[in-house]
Amino acid sequence: MGTAEPQVATEAQNPDSQSQVTDGFQLVIDALKLNGLTTIYGLPGIPITDLTRRAQAAGLRVLSFRHEQNAGYAASIAGFLTQKPGICLTVSAPGFLNGLNALAHATVNCFPMILISGSSEREIVDLQQGDYEEMDQLAIAKPLAKAAFRVLNAEDIGVGVARAIRAAVSGRPGGVYLDLPAKLFAQTMDSAVAKNTLIKVVDPAPRQIPAPEAVKRALDLLRTAKKPLIILGKGAAYAQVDSEIRSLIEGTGIPYLPMSMAKGLLPDTHEQCASAARSYVLPQADVVMLIGARLNWLLSHGKGKTWGGKSHKDWGGQKFIQVDISPQEADSNVRVDAPVVGDIGSCVSAFLSEIKSGWAKPPAEWLSAINEKKTANVAKMAETLAKNPSPMNFHSALNVVRDIVRANPDAMLVNEGANALDFTRSIVDVYKPRKRIDVGTWGIMGIGMGYCIAAAVVTKQQVIAIEGDSAFGFSGMEVETLCRYGLPVCIIVMNNNGIYKGTDIDTTGGLAPTVFVKNARYDKLMEAFGGVGVNATTPAELRKGMEEAIRSRKPTLINAVIDEAAGTESGRITSLNPSAKKK
Ligand SMILES: Cc1ncc(C[n+]2csc(CCOP(=O)(O)OP(=O)(O)O)c2C)c(N)n1
Numbered sequence: 330m331g332t333a334e335p336q337v338a339t340e341a342q343n344p345d346s347q348s349q350v351t352d353g354f355q356l357v358i359d360a361l362k363l364n365g366l367t368t369i370y371g372l373p374g375i376p377i378t379d380l381t382r383r384a385q386a387a388g389l390r391v392l393s394f395r396h397e398q399n400a401g402y403a404a405s406i407a408g409f410l411t412q413k414p415g416i417c418l419t420v421s422a423p424g425f426l427n428g429l430n431a432l433a434h435a436t437v438n439c440f441p442m443i444l445i446s447g448s449s450e451r452e453i454v455d456l457q458q459g460d461y462e463e464m465d466q467l468a469i470a471k472p473l474a475k476a477a478f479r480v481l482n483a484e485d486i487g488v489g490v491a492r493a494i495r496a497a498v499s500g501r502p503g504g505v506y507l508d509l510p511a512k513l514f515a516q517t518m519d520s521a522v523a524k525n526t527l528i529k530v531v532d533p534a535p536r537q538i539p540a541p542e543a544v545k546r547a548l549d550l551l552r553t554a555k556k557p558l559i560i561l562g563k564g565a566a567y568a569q570v571d572s573e574i575r576s577l578i579e580g581t582g583i584p585y586l587p588m589s590m591a592k593g594l595l596p597d598t599h600e601q602c603a604s605a606a607r608s609y610v611l612p613q614a615d616v617v618m619l620i621g622a623r624l625n626w627l628l629s630h631g632k633g634k635t636w637g638g639k640s641h642k643d644w645g646g647q648k649f650i651q652v653d654i655s656p657q658e659a660d661s662n663v664r665v666d667a668p669v670v671g672d673i674g675s676c677v678s679a680f681l682s683e684i685k686s687g688w689a690k691p692p693a694e695w696l697s698a699i700n701e702k703k704t705a706n707v708a709k710m711a712e713t714l715a716k717n718p719s720p721m722n723f724h725s726a727l728n729v730v731r732d733i734v735r736a737n738p739d740a741m742l743v744n745e746g747a748n749a750l751d752f753t754r755s756i757v758d759v760y761k762p763r764k765r766i767d768v769g770t771w772g773i774m775g776i777g778m779g780y781c782i783a784a785a786v787v788t789k790q791q792v793i794a795i796e797g798d799s800a801f802g803f804s805g806m807e808v809e810t811l812c813r814y815g816l817p818v819c820i821i822v823m824n825n826n827g828i829y830k831g832t833d834i835d836t837t838g839g840l841a842p843t844v845f846v847k848n849a850r851y852d853k854l855m856e857a858f859g860g861v862g863v864n865a866t867t868p869a870e871l872r873k874g875m876e877e878a879i880r881s882r883k884p885t886l887i888n889a890v891i892d893e894a895a896g897t898e899s900g901r902i903t904s905l906n907p908s909a910k911k912k
């Protein structure tokens with residue numbers, strides 16, 4: 330590169346006092362800023378404490394968390410919501426490992442994120458001489474990240490950040506690790522020379538136009554369908570081509586199912602939404618177009634009884650069209666007859682220009698059969714929701730949440746738990762794109778408070794979090810963070826005294842592994858930090874608490890007392906639980 334040898338800063342060369350000299354700290358900040366990355370989700374300590382201070386002084390928004398995992402989840406969902414990599418900043422070894430879970434989560438969920446961790450001195454780490462927080466972080470991050478880089482010299486910070494950004498957002502997005510050893514930060518460089526090493530990334534996520542023959546093959550197949558179905562995945566939500574997707578759905582008249590984070594791409598109340606007839610449409614459909622949705626466990630791998638197969642490995646006989654940015658996705662589980670590889674926006678636009686010359690709506694029998702199922706299921710659900718048992722159950726509590734979300738369609742909905750997750754997904758309608766964020770591909774517990782913080786900061790909207798009491802515990806300490814930054818987050822802890830339910834008994838006389846302290850008051854946790862705590866034992870109390878939280882925009886935690894016998898083991902996925910089969 331022909332730049333000066335990096336030097337270590339000394340007192341005499343204090344970068345703050347000599348305007349012509351810059352240092353590694355400043356270059357990291359400049360590189361992020363140059364690329365519009367202005368929010369850092371992190372937790373200070375050696376060697377990045379000054380980086381957090383100086384980033385804040387330089388105008389970046391630095392959100393300081395109580396645990397790196399939560400900062401990491403925040404960064405990951407910020408990436409999903411903004412299409413820019415969310416930045417998580419941690420200290421070395423233990424801080425890095427705490428952030429790593431979120432990095433892996435970002436990669437698995439295809440969220441763009443960069444985990445930046447300080448690390449110890451390379452020479453000592455490589456000779457394993459026992460440095461402070463010694464760990465070969467790059468090697469550990471690699472298998473869990475889409476890409477991983479280390480920067481040793483200040484002159485390479487610009488390239489390192491640029492490569493991290495491109496890797497995170499191009500093609501199928503994912504988590505990227507950027508290793509910054511302690512020594513890097515204090516290295517100084519001539520400011521003018523340093524400035525020239527920075528890179529503003531041009532077109533970080535280039536469009537990928539699908540091949541015309543692939544588009545034609547897909548539409549030819551879709552035209553043959555008697556019972557077509559479209560499945561929208563979170564990739565379709567990520568793409569931010571909401572009106573095009575709506576035009577495709579409405580232009581073809583094909584019924585659709587949204588995966589959980591694609592809910593609201595079109596309002597869940599849309600007449601073509603088949604969610605209320607899911608168990609009917611999956612086995613019945615003959616041609617299924619997947620848009621940004623993978624045939625993983627969440628869709629029963631595209632086979633088995635869910636799809637009308639005789640046993641759990643049998644194909645149901647559907648033909649699949651798969652629209653995905655990754656050419657490797659097709660045939661992952663079952664045969665895909667028409668793969669369409671490209672970015673979702675370009676693919677949907679290509680479909681739209683082909684169908685504008687005319688498209689025959691699906692056969693009326695298919696549509697009316699679905700409608701019949703929907704009507705019956707919706708009526709059955711309405712009956713259940715109208716009940717007012719004491720203590721509350723998931724339905725009577727979520728009936729309130731459903732009303733409040735309907736009245737506040739711009740609010741962000743965060744959701745985790747088992748029963749608390751499954752019931753919310755099916756009961757609470759979502760009306761706008763990217764409003765529902767949840768446990769994602771892994772069904773991971775712990776995303777809750779990190780997601781709430783990022784959602785509030787990124788969207789500035791009210792956030793409503795529906796949390797199982799177990800799920801909440803994974804990130805509960807971040808209520809202090811919520812209070813510190815004064816974020817408009819209303820957490821509802823669906824408190825059924827345990828994991829799945831609170832009624833398990835240990836026959837040997839100990840405590841069952843799934844139960845918690847009875848009648849715990851999670852609302853007091855919020856009060857401890859100056860937020861609003863509410864204990865709600867009835868739907869009316871819950872409603873009042875939620876309405877007040879939304880009106881005041883104060884951090885609020887409502888302890889919703891739910892019948893401890895109300896849940897089922899593992900919620901809807903009991904069948905995946907090996908011990909449950911034995912029972
Ligand atoms: C990181 C992580 N650890 C453990 C689990 C296993 N797990 C699935 S759901 C769940 C908690 C369910 O209890 P709760 O959040 O109270 O929801 P409920 O069913 O009681 O409404 C747990 C521990 C997981 N999914 N992720």
Ligand SMILES: [Mg+2]
Nearest residue numbers: 797798827829
């Ligand atoms: Mg629970």
